Amino acid sequence: MLRQLKTSSGAAIGKRFGFPTEPRDAQVLTGRWVKFTPPATTDARELLRLAEAELARQAVMQPASVRKVNEAARGPLSTTGIAFPEEVKYGPKKNGAGWLFLVTRPALADGRTAGAPRLVLGERAGKDDVFSRLPIAKSLLTKKAVVVGAGAIGSFSGLELARAGVGEVTFLDFDVVQPGNSLRWPLGRSAWGRGKAAALANFIAENYPWTKACFIPGRLGEATTNAAAIPPDPGNVLAPVFQALRGADVVVDASASEEVQLALSHYCKRFGVPYVVGHATHGVAGGLVARFLPDAEGCFVCLNEHWKDKRIPEPRVDNAGMVIPVGCNAPTFTGGGFDLQEISLEIVRTAVGLLSEGNYDPGGWTVAVLTLKNEDRSRTLPRWEAHPCPPHPKCCGASR
Ligand SMILES: [Zn+2]
Numbered sequence: 001m002l003r004q005l006k007t008s009s010g011a012a013i014g015k016r017f018g019f020p021t022e023p024r025d026a027q028v029l030t031g032r033w034v035k036f037t038p039p040a041t042t043d044a045r046e047l048l049r050l051a052e053a054e055l056a057r058q059a060v061m062q063p064a065s066v067r068k069v070n071e072a073a074r075g076p077l078s079t080t081g082i083a084f085p086e087e088v089k090y091g092p093k094k095n096g097a098g099w100l101f102l103v104t105r106p107a108l109a110d111g112r113t114a115g116a117p118r119l120v121l122g123e124r125a126g127k128d129d130v131f132s133r134l135p136i137a138k139s140l141l142t143k144k145a146v147v148v149g150a151g152a153i154g155s156f157s158g159l160e161l162a163r164a165g166v167g168e169v170t171f172l173d174f175d176v177v178q179p180g181n182s183l184r185w186p187l188g189r190s191a192w193g194r195g196k197a198a199a200l201a202n203f204i205a206e207n208y209p210w211t212k213a214c215f216i217p218g219r220l221g222e223a224t225t226n227a228a229a230i231p232p233d234p235g236n237v238l239a240p241v242f243q244a245l246r247g248a249d250v251v252v253d254a255s256a257s258e259e260v261q262l263a264l265s266h267y268c269k270r271f272g273v274p275y276v277v278g279h280a281t282h283g284v285a286g287g288l289v290a291r292f293l294p295d296a297e298g299c300f301v302c303l304n305e306h307w308k309d310k311r312i313p314e315p316r317v318d319n320a321g322m323v324i325p326v327g328c329n330a331p332t333f334t335g336g337g338f339d340l341q342e343i344s345l346e347i348v349r350t351a352v353g354l355l356s357e358g359n360y361d362p363g364g365w366t367v368a369v370l371t372l373k374n375e376d377r378s379r380t381l382p383r384w385e386a387h388p389c390p391p392h393p394k395c396c397g398a399s400r
Pocket of ligand 1: 300303391392
């Protein structure tokens, strides 16, 4: 990554390039560079020879500073940049020089020969360049999302929000990645044994540096009868969760726990934060994505009441597809990530719509019900039905 350009006398040109989130293993290597128009060749040896000839030619005029530049070439990895004045288009209405780099390991002290120079073509990684394919990202870069539950749906939703350019994504989850559950999880073997929330946050920090990734370990709604397990002076154990919720521009609830959903939808309303909830049903026969905005007339409890009244259809369930994994006391469903992503993607479209300040349509509905299987368990093309969620007489619609 080209971070800083200096003239051979040491004066900086332009601003130093860096990411908001520096990768943990970042290190700085110093290289040399020269400006000239190379011939149309991909022969790295020839290009390096030409670059060195050009540096030597300029050394006649500035011997002291060029000696310093050449010292940089004797490091563990020698990098020589060629800036050529080709008009390269990047970002909206911008032009700039093209870059290519020649990377070599110089002769080693133990007599082993140096490797051949490698030719690396410059790519642009500035914010404008990276997001030029996704203009809505501009309105997302300042936004914060909290994703509760980093299972098969929450993990993909959170990663996709980072890819879309959401400026900060916080994951809240207690669970650990296991070989079996990584089949419907975005990261594979490299994440086995790691906390789900931490693994996702690290992956985003390393790969999507425009997004600040955070995580809160811990389990919401966990009850304990073991007094020794409670910290002596815990204060409010929910304080970090409340802080994250209060600071969020959207909360995505992929916990698939009705208790957590009831609590989170309540607190989001209280804190004035848009709440998006999504889950699959047993057997992945269907699913739900609903959003409740702070000023909405109905709420998540109203939705549950409408379900009881059968005024809004509940997503279809297929109880045949349940399994209790060895060593696990709770049943889980058998199903592929490829079916669950139908729900993740609608969660992301909804969240992006709510965050994008009108640049991406969030849709005019409140509740979206997905059907993936027919009554006879045969597969059907994914079918979404949209519903409003009016205030229910037993909840928000009660006469006061
Ligand atoms: Zn209500």
